Amino acid sequence: MSGSVTPLRAGNGSVVRPVREDRRALDGDDRTARAVWSALVEPGDRAAGLLLAAHGAPAALAGVRAAVGAASGAGSPEGVVARLVEPLGEDDRRGARRALARWAVRLPGLAPDGGLRDHLTAGGRLVVPGDEDWPPGLDDLRETAPPALWVRGTLPAAGRRAVALVGARAATPYGEHVASRLAGDLARAGLVVVSGGAYGIDAAAHRGALAAGGTTLVVVAGGVDRPYPAGNARLLAAAVEQGGAVLAEVPPGALPTRTRFLQRNRLIAAIAGATVVVEAAWRSGALSTARHAAGLLRPVGAVPGPVTSAASAGCHRIVREEAATLVTDADDVRELVEPVGTVDAPDAPPDTGAPLTGAPATTRGPEDVDPVAARVHDALPRRVARPDGDVAAAAGVTLREAQDALAVLELGGWAQRTATGWRAAVPT
Amino acid sequence: MSGSVTPLRAGNGSVVRPVREDRRALDGDDRTARAVWSALVEPGDRAAGLLLAAHGAPAALAGVRAAVGAASGAGSPEGVVARLVEPLGEDDRRGARRALARWAVRLPGLAPDGGLRDHLTAGGRLVVPGDEDWPPGLDDLRETAPPALWVRGTLPAAGRRAVALVGARAATPYGEHVASRLAGDLARAGLVVVSGGAYGIDAAAHRGALAAGGTTLVVVAGGVDRPYPAGNARLLAAAVEQGGAVLAEVPPGALPTRTRFLQRNRLIAAIAGATVVVEAAWRSGALSTARHAAGLLRPVGAVPGPVTSAASAGCHRIVREEAATLVTDADDVRELVEPVGTVDAPDAPPDTGAPLTGAPATTRGPEDVDPVAARVHDALPRRVARPDGDVAAAAGVTLREAQDALAVLELGGWAQRTATGWRAAVPT
Incomplete structure (x- = not known):
């Protein structure tokens, strides 16, 4: 992406001079620049996405450093900033100028490499656009796509079908049972399960997939070095050991704040080919993942439950609103992500009968x-x-x-x- | 309906002469003729419906008696039959001729009044088209509408909103609980509950409506003098005592056969403004009621349940097929039968939040x-x-x-x- 971008130049025509020499070497590398970007901005920062797309990560970062340095009195502020935001539309230019003020607060405290070296030393990977294992669905997020993914473990090769199973932390035994069973059946069918790292539905989904020998992706809201909640640390380690991954868009050390949780949901929705809400109350964070999936034109499924259970009220609601398809088993879920006709016909239930509309059933009596x-x-x-x-x-x-x-x-x-x-x- | 129909005349121009004089007096009365018709034909007999519409019940019955008598050698067969079927389309004429052969088998064994006098003596009513309490929805059945309804008790005045709550005999405690609660809430909202007389969901619905002081209609597949199953006899009596009714399209004494059960389902669907399947396995008679309702362009609802419960599989199926709307409570059901906006906004659930699409929620945090x-x-x-x-x-x-x-x-x-x-x- 960055290869075809003209280097950012200051108003006087010379290449923008980074604030410190040791930073320039690092910033010149797309991977390192993206690491710094992901440490600099909060998830989903649109201004950052626009600047990365316009200049490439290294040049955009160099421009920000120059602009912030300029704003601090080290140069001509307006020329540097104008040059940086010049490729953007008018509204976006104003947004980027405001963003520079935000970034200026955090930039001085960042490690020159955004923490990348320590992450790599600890055995982690940084996955960036263009890497073989960059999840292609993330590109649908466009300017709110993360600059990079911080990964512990292995991302499946692009093209492996992935399904997000999400739901409430305050899950019922019914919800956990269904999540675990669905995940196991999907894993046996060769699909990758994607979820968060929380208790409840998230954990049940990962457990079910792992028990079936499957691959799971745990998308966390904080740094991948900080399993949260701590009680799921062993489960997350098992996901990594079994060929899956724990991943985040914020660098190691970052705290899982509430806004990061909500932004994390868009990553889950974008990485997966479909999102299934297993159990969710009327208002539940899991519905935010469904909302993101719908916004990305991804299929959304919802598992019904007893109408007497508040833990299923959110699922029923999105089915009623026709925002989600009712799903009851892994075959139903696979129909969301696989082309029609490629899912094996399910075994006939013991009581198979004529559909409400369509072809008659086979002779029975x-x-x-x-x-x-x-x-x-x-x-x-x-x-x-x-x-x-x-x-x-x-x-x-x-x-x-x-x-x-x-x-x-x-x-x-x-x-x-x-x-x-x-x-x-x-x-x- | 019969008042505007030209009396059927035989080929020689004289009014068709009934086989026996005492029958003619009775047949001349629309109500009695319809009683005989309902004893003569099986429910949903299209040929009967076409002849009734073409000639009115008395003349059509006289024509059938003449044709059957003629076929027995008492006159010119072809002239009588041709005159009877003349107003019908070509295919329907063939169908009516075959029907005459069926009816000829049963006609000799029928009481001259179809059993009407005994029914009235026992305190019953026969409700026919044009009566104030004829359920207007039955007219949507057109040529398969019943000739008459045999009623014990009172039908609500036309226009009272009615909702069918149907489901499996083999209901779970969950299904019975939901049926009873829904029926009670609908009854309190002034709606009439319609169902069959079976164990399981049917009985639970009637019990719930009656406990709430509501009106229920029990549509049975056999004669109204034969409560079936016998264990529900007291429940059916309570429905009558509390201002509702037990009703059938077959006369007293008729057995509730399987085909009559299936045809009975079309009556339930037609009488009610909407049909809700509370609990139904993958293949369940309750789905036949939903199918009839859909065919009549009536809204269909289905109550979800645990995906681990086979008793809810039929409900989930029709929601997945988009043949039914998922409903979770009486407000959802009322939205099916009442114009949008007339249902009081439901009390906000304790955890009300932003919808997946649409307006944002009120400020909470x-x-x-x-x-x-x-x-x-x-x-x-x-x-x-x-x-x-x-x-x-x-x-x-x-x-x-x-x-x-x-x-x-x-x-x-x-x-x-x-x-x-x-x-x-x-x-x-």
């Missing part, structure tokens, strides 16, 4: 033969056999119709011929 | 003030107060933004000013 046979079968005595004329009168059909129907019913094992007439039979 | 205030609030230390500059850096906002936000947060009771700076506060 005399009522499926034809209406006359059904009526004749209804009219058959259960114990004492009766002549066919009596059966015809009872059924309200002609003698001929009754005789035809009785022949069919006998073939099907539903009618029995005796010396004195006909009676109903139970198929063997 | 600092996160609803504005994004900057939310970030600043996130950055506030919980215990040891910090200067505003530290808060600004932690939040990633300018000092000025932090100061503005802190002022708003203090007003809202979410931030507390101390001698050494700011910390978070919990609103009282």
Whole structure:
């Protein structure tokens, strides 16, 4: 992305001079510049996304350093800033100028590499756009896409289908059971499960996928070095050990604040091909993930539950609002992310019947033969056999119709011929 | 309806001569003729409906008697039959001729009044089109509308809103609880509850409505003199005593056969303004009622339940197929039958929040003030107060933004000013 961007130049035509030499070397590297960007801005910062797109991460960062230095009196403020925001639209220019004021507060306290070296030393990876394992769905976030992902573990190769299973921390045993079962079934079907790192539905989903030998991605709101809540630290470690990952858009050490949680939800929605809300109260953070998914035109599913359970009220609400499709099992979920027809037909439930609309079901009983046979079968005595004329009168059909129907019913094992007439039979 | 119809005349121009004189007197009365028709035909007999519409019930019945008599050798068969079916379309004529053969089997065994006198003597009513209490929705069934309704008790005046609550006999305690609660809430809102007379959801719905002092209609598949199952006899009697009714389209004495159950479902769907499936397995008779309601362009609702419960699988299926709207309470149900805006806004759930789409919710916390205030609030230390500059850096906002936000947060009771700076506060 940055390769094709003209280097940012100050008003006098010379390349902007970074504030400190050791920073320039680092900033010149796209990966390091993105690490710094992700430490500099809060998640979802639109002004940052616009500047990264306009200049590339290194040049945009150099421009910010110069502008902040200029604002501190180290140069001509207006020329540097104007040059930085010049490629943006008018409203966005104003937004970027305000953003510079925000960034100026935090910039002096940042490590020159944004903490990247320590992260790599600890065995982590920084994944940036263009990397093979950069989740392609993140590009749909456009200017609010994260500058980089801080990763512990392994991201699945692009193209692996991923499904977000989200829901309330205050989950019920029912919700946790369903989350775990869905995740296991999806993992067995080869899908990657994506969720947060919280107790409740998040943890149940990861546990279910891991128990089935699957891959899970834990998208956390704070730094990947800070498992939160601490009680899930072993679960997150297991996700990494089993070929998945813990990932964040904020650098190691960052606290999982409430606004970061809400922004984290957009990452989950963007990485996954579909988002399923397993259990959520009327107002629940999980619905924010669904909202992001809907905004990205991703399919949204919701698992129903008892109407007597407040923990399912949010799921019912988004189905009622037609913002979500009701899903009951992994096949339903797979239909959200896989092209129609590629999901194996589910095993017929024990009680498979005719759909409310569409093609009739396969023959199951005399009522499926034809209406006359059904009526004749209804009219058959259960114990004492009766002549066919009596059966015809009872059924309200002609003698001929009754005789035809009785022949069919006998073939099907539903009618029995005796010396004195006909009676109903139970198929063997 | 029959008043404007030209009497059926035989080929020679004289009025068709009924087979027996005592029958003619009775047949001449629309009500009695309809009683006989309902005893003669099986529910939903299209040929009967077409002939009734073409000739009126008395003349159509006289024609059938003449045709059957003629077919027995008492006259010119072809002329009588041709005259009877003449107003019908070509396919329907063939259908009516086949129907005559069916009816000929049953006609000789019928009482001349179809059993009407005994029914009236027993305190019953026969309700026919044009009666004040004829349910107007039945007319939507057109040629498969019943010729008459056999009623024990009182039908509500036309226009009273009615909702069908249907579901499986093999209901779970959850399903029965929800059916009873929904019915009670609907009854308290002044709606009439319609259902069958079976165990399970049907019985729970009637019980709930009756306990709330409401009116219920029990639509049975056999004769109204034969409570089926017998265990619900007292419940059906209570429905009648409390101002509701037990009703059927087949005459007293008729057996509740399987085909009559299925046809009975169309009556429930047609009488009610909307049908709600409370609990139904993947294949369930209750879905047939929903199918009829959909065919009549009536709204269909379905109550969700645990995905682990097979008893809710049919409900989930019709919501997934978008044939039904998910409903969770009586307000949701009322929205199906009452014009938008007339249902009182439901009491806000304790955890009311922003909808997935649409207008934002009312202010609840600092996160609803504005994004900057939310970030600043996130950055506030919980215990040891910090200067505003530290808060600004932690939040990633300018000092000025932090100061503005802190002022708003203090007003809202979410931030507390101390001698050494700011910390978070919990609103009282």
